[in-house]
Amino acid sequence: DSGVTQTPKHLITATGQRVTLRCSPRSGDLSVYWYQQSLDQGLQFLIHYYNGEERAKGNILERFSAQQFPDLHSELNLSSLELGDSALYFCASSARDRGDGYTFGSGTRLTVV
Amino acid sequence: QQQVKQSPQSLIVQKGGISIINCAYENTAFDYFPWYQQFPGKGPALLIAIRPDVSEKKEGRFTISFNKSAKQFSLHIMDSQPGDSATYFCAANTGFQKLVFGTGTRLLVSP
Numbered sequence: 001d002s003g004v005t006q007t008p009k010h011l012i013t014a015t016g017q018r019v020t021l022r023c024s025p026r027s028g029d030l031s032v033y034w035y036q037q038s039l040d041q042g043l044q045f046l047i048h049y050y051n052g053e054e055r056a057k058g059n060i061l062e063r064f065s066a067q068q069f070p071d072l073h074s075e076l077n078l079s080s081l082e083l084g085d086s087a088l089y090f091c092a093s094s095a096r097d098r099g100d101g102y103t104f105g106s107g108t109r110l111t112v113v
Numbered sequence: 114q115q116q117v118k119q120s121p122q123s124l125i126v127q128k129g130g131i132s133i134i135n136c137a138y139e140n141t142a143f144d145y146f147p148w149y150q151q152f153p154g155k156g157p158a159l160l161i162a163i164r165p166d167v168s169e170k171k172e173g174r175f176t177i178s179f180n181k182s183a184k185q186f187s188l189h190i191m192d193s194q195p196g197d198s199a200t201y202f203c204a205a206n207t208g209f210q211k212l213v214f215g216t217g218t219r220l221l222v223s224p
Contacts, residue, residue: 058211
């Protein structure tokens with residue numbers, strides 16, 4: 001157990017629907033990063049939050065949004081889902097506003113049918 | 114300039130052999146270079162990391178070699194074991210920026 005909790009582990013939904021993925025960072029970590037990993041692909045950075053504030057955006061689609069709450073958990077909202085959104089979604093946390101020392105969760109596998 | 118180029122894409126090594134994965138970067142401001150190991154269906158896990166003030170770091174069977182002038186770093190897995198079969202990602206960052214990941218190397222260690 002890495003200490004980073006992601007729920008749900010699996011999600012199957014239809015095209016056009018909206019889903020919310022949840023991430024609880026490791027205790028004491030203020031930064032949360034979201035990554036998308038498609039089949040046999042690398043890790044595509046989506047967005048970074050630090051202590052509730054958005055710090056950086058990657059190749060995140062306009063249909064996707066995220067936020068980090070006062071208790072530091074984060075949610076990634078994916079709307080108007082398309083087949084191509086099927087992927088593993090990982091969050092990672094770190095203690096500071098810096099990338100070193102990332103700890104990843106076990107991911108949410110999203111399948112859009 | 115934010116890219117980290119990783120090779121090879123896949124690698125097959127016999128048990129007991131040495132696995133070598135290479136990464137190259139352009140951004141000379143990068144100052145933290147970790148390697149992550151990912152098993153199927155799991156999240157990546159930090160394996161070993163290095164900063165540019167040293168040329169080599171060893172942890173057990175895993176060694177990072179770092180060549181600052183060439184802007185390259187590599188992961189060596191000595192005495193490779195079937196349990197090392199996984200996907201390996203190099204990464205880099207600087208200051209308060211996010212980690213930039215390589216494209217990954219799928220390692221298969223044959224028994």
